[in-house]
Amino acid sequence: MELQTLLISMGSMGGLGALFSAGLAIANKAFYVEEDPRIAQVLDALPGANCGGCGYPGCGNFAENVVKGIAPVNGCPVGSSDTAKEIAEILGVEAAASQKIIARLMCQGGLEESAVKGVYTGIQSCLAAHILNGGDKLCEYGCLGFGDCVKACPFDAIVMGPDRLPIVIEAKCTGCGNCAEVCPRDVIEMHPENHHILVLCKNLDKGKYAGSVCTKVCIACGLCVRGAEPGEVELKNGLAVINYDKFGDKDVLPTDRCPNNCMLVFPSAKSVSQIDA
């Protein structure tokens, strides 16, 4: 009796299982979806970091949209122009040269430069310090220096420098933008490689007070505006702003008299030498 129940159970369940799997196998054939083989090829050409830098959730979605023609061939900021070329070959289209995009720290307020308002002993994170009281530096716009960007970088392209300012290693930076996203003060910006002149300050304070906050602060004196062609550099909200549409990829400073040296030429010798050390 017991054995019989066992056999019946095994037989009926096994039979049902076999029946359903046969049905599913037939359905699988009937409802087979043909996928574009190019999607797999494009996916192979991509770096596969799934960083989300292109704006799609992962490399798979990006590949799908490239093949559909929605996403640009050079839409992957991580892959070099070789990647774009490879994808273009798969799809049989011309690839526009993609400018490499690099994360730039728009602040020079290290330990020596910036004035201090107190000692911060809270959680060692930029976000925490920003929410609590803005860290220990007096400047309310500058880098907090707790290295949230260092942790956020999936490619180890950011290291913390000796003056508590993160350094971006240009060779390793892929331009995914994760660091710019986590920075609570938006002091990291993504710039194309051909933006050679950058204003490394985000401080919007008025001139005299700004000068007391940091020695490398932009006080919006306007010397650079006068030194440049009209429209190339503008003063906006107490900050010099370069209009790259007009300024182009020049690598000469509009003025060599910037009082606080907050305009720098990139790629800078300083950042390279510090990494070697």
Add this chain to the structure above:
Amino acid sequence: MKLILLFISAAIVNNFVLSYFLGICPFVGVSKKVSSAVSMGMAVTFVMVIAAAVTWLIYHLILVPFGVEILEYVSFILVIASLVQLVEMFIRKVSKPLYDTLGIFLPLITTNCAIMGLALFSVLREYNFIESIFFGIGAGAGFTLALVLMAGIREELELADVPKHFQGAAITMIVAGSLALAFMGFAGLISI
């Protein structure tokens, strides 16, 4: 007449989501847009109706004659899982965007307790074949109704000025609770 009452009972009075609290997962998960809520409701209804028919057949033609009613859970799960696979293939074939919208909630119909509950209820209440099919249609309609109501409200909520601490999941739960309260008003309307 009894069939119509059975349908109304399953769809409204004893709504699977809002009075039995079965199938809450897709109820919260896929109720952001009315259009995808409707599609999800259709998919679940399809699985429910076929599952109701097939599980009735299996129970009464295989399990009862051989005296192995203990296997009802296993066999029902087998039926439901295969049906969901079928629906998934079908939707992927017919509409890729819909497949992407439903996402993980489509394979999760497999573990949707509303469908298992439906199969077990119809055994427990000793429905005949036709009755259990109508029970399935009613339950599916009720599920779709709940999902669409919720999606409609949540679409309006997108524009509403919800206090910061109630935003997101919190206000969704409150809305779900209020909906369930409203459906309590039907209690006792039909007893079947």
